[in-house]
Amino acid sequence: MELNENSGRNKGQKPQTNKRPQGRVYENKPGLEARLAASRLLAAVIDRKTSLDGMMDGDHGNPAYTALSDADRGLVRAILNTSLRFLPRIEAMLSLLLDTPLPDGARALHHSLIIAAAQMLYLDVPDHSAVDLAVEQANRDPRNRRFAKVVNAVLRRIGREKQALLDETADVVCMPGWFFDRLVSVYGADEARRIADAQMTPAAIDLTTKSDAAQWAERLNGVVLPTGSVRLASFAGGVAALNGFEEGIWWVQDAAAALPVQMFGDIAGKRAVDLCAAPGGKTAQLLCAGAKVTAVEQSANRLKRLDGNLQRLGFEAELVQTDLMEFKPDDLFDVVLLDAPCSSTGTTRRHPDVLYTKGPQDITKLAGVQEKLLRHAMTLVAPGGSIVFSNCSLDPLEGEDVVVKVLADHPDFQRVPVQAEQWPGLEAAITPLGEFRTTPAMLQVADGFSSGLDGFYACHLRKI
Numbered sequence: 001m002e003l004n005e006n007s008g009r010n011k012g013q014k015p016q017t018n019k020r021p022q023g024r025v026y027e028n029k030p031g032l033e034a035r036l037a038a039s040r041l042l043a044a045v046i047d048r049k050t051s052l053d054g055m056m057d058g059d060h061g062n063p064a065y066t067a068l069s070d071a072d073r074g075l076v077r078a079i080l081n082t083s084l085r086f087l088p089r090i091e092a093m094l095s096l097l098l099d100t101p102l103p104d105g106a107r108a109l110h111h112s113l114i115i116a117a118a119q120m121l122y123l124d125v126p127d128h129s130a131v132d133l134a135v136e137q138a139n140r141d142p143r144n145r146r147f148a149k150v151v152n153a154v155l156r157r158i159g160r161e162k163q164a165l166l167d168e169t170a171d172v173v174c175m176p177g178w179f180f181d182r183l184v185s186v187y188g189a190d191e192a193r194r195i196a197d198a199q200m201t202p203a204a205i206d207l208t209t210k211s212d213a214a215q216w217a218e219r220l221n222g223v224v225l226p227t228g229s230v231r232l233a234s235f236a237g238g239v240a241a242l243n244g245f246e247e248g249i250w251w252v253q254d255a256a257a258a259l260p261v262q263m264f265g266d267i268a269g270k271r272a273v274d275l276c277a278a279p280g281g282k283t284a285q286l287l288c289a290g291a292k293v294t295a296v297e298q299s300a301n302r303l304k305r306l307d308g309n310l311q312r313l314g315f316e317a318e319l320v321q322t323d324l325m326e327f328k329p330d331d332l333f334d335v336v337l338l339d340a341p342c343s344s345t346g347t348t349r350r351h352p353d354v355l356y357t358k359g360p361q362d363i364t365k366l367a368g369v370q371e372k373l374l375r376h377a378m379t380l381v382a383p384g385g386s387i388v389f390s391n392c393s394l395d396p397l398e399g400e401d402v403v404v405k406v407l408a409d410h411p412d413f414q415r416v417p418v419q420a421e422q423w424p425g426l427e428a429a430i431t432p433l434g435e436f437r438t439t440p441a442m443l444q445v446a447d448g449f450s451s452g453l454d455g456f457y458a459c460h461l462r463k464i
């Protein structure tokens with residue numbers, strides 16, 4: 001017969017027991033939940049190539065993340081971005097400090113060490129609390145309990161020898177080898193190193209304003225870039241709390257992402273289509289320039305987001321949810337924008353997971369998709385009209401090479417070169433063919449503001 005622990009006690013009274021709890025009983029230490037969630041997400045990125053964007057979606061993300069408070073979510077984002085930004089350097093330090101490598105089965109321990117090291121080295125978390133949580137994490141996992149002392153010793157040494165370890169690993173390139181080798185072959189060793197170094201600094205927040213960039217730069221403690229965007233000085237908190245957000249005066253858009261639409265020149269009153277539109281930064285620019293815009297997007301969720309963004313800004317566009325390959329309108333467009341899906345390797349300052357979730361095979365595959373999309377997009381351009389093809393990859397396989405292939409059998413289109421004087425300070429981004437290619441190592445900005453911009457490619461073609 002089973003013993004009913006509640007038998008014989010008054011309702012509402014706590015059950016009394018003399019039994020000691022079996023095994024260990026843990027109180028949750030402050031910060032532990034965030035640390036456990038961060039470890040789980042880091043494992044998903046590194047070991048299973050799962051991208052952070054989806055996992056950190058506030059509504060549909062990984063349950064370990066969505067269960068956290070807003071403050072803990074912020075902490076997890078900071079931990080993961082920093083751990084991934086410096087991953088090869090932290091791993092190099094750990095191999096200097098571990099007498100024997102951790103066994104293959106101890107991946108969770110590896111992730112926990114990376115996170116603790118990132119917190120101690122780059123996030124100003126007090127050493128004792130980072131060490132304490134990592135030891136606690138090891139103790140909680142029956143497979144890793146035996147390594148708790150090693151975790152303690154390694155992390156305490158990081159605490160004691162921080163500067164020496166940073167100096168000793170200063171030459172380690174903070175990118176996976178396949179990607180750095182590719183950058184070297186495309187840009188040369190020196191520029192590749194500059195790009196690798198630039199992606200270790202988190203990107204600034206850039207805004208596109210409807211008008212009066214100078215006035216808004218002053219009000220928001222920013223600076224107007226030569227490209228017209230407003231760059232904010234670093235600040236704490238979310239952009240939604242900033243002046244002008246509620247009123248829909250500006251939207252967040254990296255300075256490089258704002259360039260493709262500028263390539264069209266004057267488009268007031270023209271019929272325009274934005275073919276890969278969400279979340280809508282470029283749709284907003286087309287509308288702001290006075291075009292009548294159709295925004296095409298295949299993802300229903302992302303189109304909803306675009307709709308919300310346009311509503312905040314007080315803009316109206318025709319929204320079409322479809323795969324653009326199925327988009328066959330009755331009339332052609334004067335202005336066609338194809339900001340195509342890509343490997344996003346130009347955005348690693350904001351999304352350092354990209355380099356660990358993508359590989360060379362993705363770049364080749366995406367280049368094929370882009371060629372197919374571009375060929376279809378070109379069928380939508382009216383005679384005398386324009387198309388801009390852009391994306392945020394650093395790899396010419398996804399940019400220059402696609403355009404060369406497509407133009408080879410399209411004599412009815414020709415490039416419209418960007419004028420070098422259009423963006424002072426970014427002359428190096430204009431290629432000999434008049435296309436543009438930015439890298440995070442470009443664009444020096446005034447003291448007090450972060451330099452750099454996303455890696456982007458764009459080409460402007462006119463239909464003869």
Ligand SMILES: C[S@@+](CC[C@H](N)C(=O)[O-])C[C@H]1O[C@@H](n2cnc3c(N)ncnc32)[C@H](O)[C@@H]1O
Pocket residue numbers: 257275276277278279280281282283296297298299302322323324325339340341342
């Ligand atoms: C690089 S993002 C576009 C960013 C956007 N232009 C902006 O500036 O805010 C690419 C978008 O294309 C959408 N997309 C990808 N393939 C598509 C297709 N075949 N048809 C329509 N949209 C597509 C994706 O869902 C994604 O929202």
